[in-house]
Amino acid sequence: MRREIPIVVSAAIGVVLFLEYFFKLPTFSALASDIQNWGIVISAFALALAAANLVRIHIRRIGMGGRQALHSFILVAGLAVTAISGIFMGVRSKPFTFIFDAAYTPLAAAFYSMTAFHLASASYRAFRAKNAQAAALLVTGVLLMIGRAPIGEAVWSKFPVIANWIMSVVNLAGSRGIMISTSVGIIGVGLRVLTGLDRAHLGGGE
């Protein structure tokens, strides 16, 4: 029963949402709306569960000591201060907006900005025309980098035309193929889950 009930519940929900989406049946409309809102509540609880699990793991690490303990302490303290200021003082309160604007925003932006440096280094080390395929990748990459930036247009007006052709014809053909095959795969997996043939999401190693 531990497996059968979740399969029946997920199949029933899937069928209601499926019929409502494709056939707009008024009978199912209110029910589908309720199911979607239950989904939102479950997602919110999942976030709370994730936060609780994060705290549990890092408190254990703090207890173990060592170099990692300091990092874990910073994480738990940061989480606690942010959560307390947001929950008890409000998300528009001064402490919360200060944490968001003065700590979170610059840290997150700096973290993402580092990809520019890794990209520069990786392009330099990996883009070598060792064979025909690598040469094709190299030429395409360089044309796109030049053609998509204003400097390319300033140097030669045809650079953006070539870059756009690569994007809109060559790249799009590949993207579309991937999208269609992925969608067919998702439909297959969806049907297997709805009919109970795929039970991986229930756990238990089957």
Add this chain to the structure above:
Amino acid sequence: MDILERLGRIDNRIIYTLLVIVLLVPLAKPIGLPVSVGKYTQKSFEVMDKLQAGDIIMLDMGYSISGASDVEPQTIAVIKHMMKKNVRIIFTSCVQEGGSIVENLMAPHEKAGKKYGEDWVNLGYLAGGENAIAATVRDLKKAYPKDFRGNSTDSLPLLSTVKSVADVKLYIFFTTQNADMYVRQVTPYKIPVVGGLISTISLQAEPYVQAGQLVGIMSGLRGGAEYETLMKDPGFGLASMDAQSMGHVLIVLFIIFANISYFVQRSRDAAKRKKGA
């Protein structure tokens, strides 16, 4: 080791330092390279420019702070454009930071006189990803009983005539993820949908524009710069394009150096092998 070999073994610290310099200098002193406007940004601008004063649009803030550098210039330009035209905006968000980002972006407009609840509302973050988008576009107030500021959504005048996304003139999303979930959940309501995406993801959204499911898309920093060009109101997007150009040129130069070094080394190795044989 001669200079040609060295060209292939440049230290990361040198690459990083040069990159910082070529990015910072144009930001401090812009070169002013012209930016042409792509057809997808043009389409996005046209549909938004046709909106009338008092029209209501829904804007989903689907990008996190980490991806803001690529998408935020577009968002700022679009909000500025809409506020100038007195179009009213319902902000929703499917990322945790969304509500706070909206407050920051709308602060100057609120100071300039735009009234909260009448000209714009910030509904904040709703957990659940695609499911949250589906619930929002289906029944806005049911999905959001309260807004980001803690007001009941029933008390907000702007929402009095809006039950679902079908009651707004346009849906626009800015995201660091792909456009798939928006296309799946919003396009069945038969309203124009525009997307603002990061440049690496925007390619995946092009088939939706060609199919007519999205009216237009804006691609990354360049999309923001193009939108600013169309608005004739230069902002951070246009200012950043010079830095991006210089960054790309530097990377291309390094790639050329690396390949010159590689081919020289390879021909030397081949010559050595020939000699040895």
